[in-house]
Amino acid sequence: MLDSTYVTDYIDSHLGQRQVNKIQHGFPSPRYWTGTTVPVDEITEDRGRLRRAGQASEVFLYIGVPYCIRTDPGKCGYCLFPVEEFKGNDALEDYYGYVEREAELYRERLAGTRLGSAYFGGGTSNLYRPAHYLKIMELVNRLFPDVAAGADLTLEGIPQLFTRDKMQAIRDSGMNRVSMGVQQVNERLNSLSGRRQTTRHVTQSLDWAREFGLAANVDVIFGWPQQTVETMLADLRTLVSWDVHDITHYELNVGGPTDFALNRFHELPSTLSNLEMYRAGRDYLLEQGYEQHGAYSFRKPGDPASRDFREGYRPQLHDVADVVGLGYAAISFFGAAVLGPGRSWSYINQRNLARYKAMIDEGRLPVERAFRHEPDDWVLATVFRHLLSMGLDRPGLRAAMGVDVYDEFATVWDGLAARGLAEVTPERITLVGDGPFYTPMVSTLLAEERYRALREREVGQQKERLVPAGEGAGHVG
Structure with a gap:
């Protein structure tokens, strides 16, 4: 968990900075999506198991x-x-x-x-x-x-x-x-x-x-x-x-x-x-x-043509909502977290139109980049989505993910509450006042520790790729 002093300093230093929306693709940023394929059979099996158990959203x-x-x-x-x-x-x-x-x-x-x-x-x-x-x-x-x-x-x-x-x-x-x-x-x-x-x-x-x-x-x-x-x-x-x-x-x-x-x-x-x-x-x-x-x-209530409008990239409470993206540059999200860690995926289709078509001609899903979520990634991805509705239902999200979103990020919520940007109750965490305007800042702060870990992993992978074949620990030149 982030140190409370760090959170305080971060909020104070970012209140006057331009907000950049980092929520559009959920968590993490696509720059970390380094896989090139997705286990479609595994995803299909997961959804089938959830459906048979009456848990599929x-x-x-x-x-x-x-x-x-x-x-x-x-x-x-x-x-x-x-x-x-x-x-x-x-x-x-x-x-x-x-x-x-x-x-x-x-x-x-x-x-x-x-x-x-x-x-x-x-x-x-x-x-x-x-x-x-x-x-x-x-x-x-x-x-x-x-x-x-x-x-x-x-x-x-x-x-x-x-x-x-x-x-x-x-x-x-x-x-x-x-x-x-x-x-x-x-x-x-x-x-x-x-x-x-x-x-x-x-x-x-x-x-x-x-x-x-x-x-x-x-x-x-x-x-x-x-x-x-x-x-x-x-x-x-x-x-x-x-x-x-x-x-x-x-x-x-x-x-x-x-x-x-x-x-x-x-x-x-x-x-x-x-x-x-x-x-x-x-x-x-x-x-x-x-x-x-x-x-x-x-x-505004009263539109005769209006229905129960739901923004697609936000899961419903108590659900694990999946997104099926079709077409050039479309993003998909499969999140069967209830089946255990590592069963959740984000991926983006080809952003090169010729390549998108070529992969379909080959009978393959046109995946360009993919990311397998670890448990912490799934929690952040879900929180990012719910932030767009300005609030987190603590009991509902606990039922869906098995964690309390306040306990996971207490210093962040407390820091925001101290500045009148959030309210915390046993039932709900709500962005209030100017809080919704600072949603991008809030999401960045919530993800700070996990992004540090991902950056460290990325640096480690780069170092491994730079080590010439045959070299490594225990090697005698």
């Missing part, structure tokens, strides 16, 4: 698209995800044929598994022609004949690519939600991304979603170049006036060889300005009747 399905429309600057100026430039529907439909074949590699192995929710992301998933959304749902139903009642089936897209025909086809396919990456309602600020999105694109897409009874989530970003608290609030006021019930309001991640990092870093709001934006946005939405369901998610 529902799974979350992710299907990705590699393509995005071309922008100048590239990748909308900020995106850190691997994507390919869209060059037409023929290439997109050829790619989707490979996704169908990848799904077939899982179908028998997942027999009897219930689908809890699904997310069709990217890239840009509303690039497909209207008729293709039925094909996507046909794939889902072949893979998972048993779909949970009220399952959330969400398609992600950008406003300027929706059409009325597409929205109707999305509804007719069986999908029930669209998630719109609006990013900035303000047209001038949005133009910095190279997108040609207009206010009319957004309002028209929302109108079509309502016409066909689809729930609609809107994503907007704060911490954008040249953004102020007032322009941020103006965007939120506009969304509220449009009667948007689900709003995801998250901080811009800046890094890598992106235009915003290389050429507009000086235009970014300061860390303290970002904190002010978080506070002002949160307080405004709460005043307008929204409920905060996660660090970045707000929902």
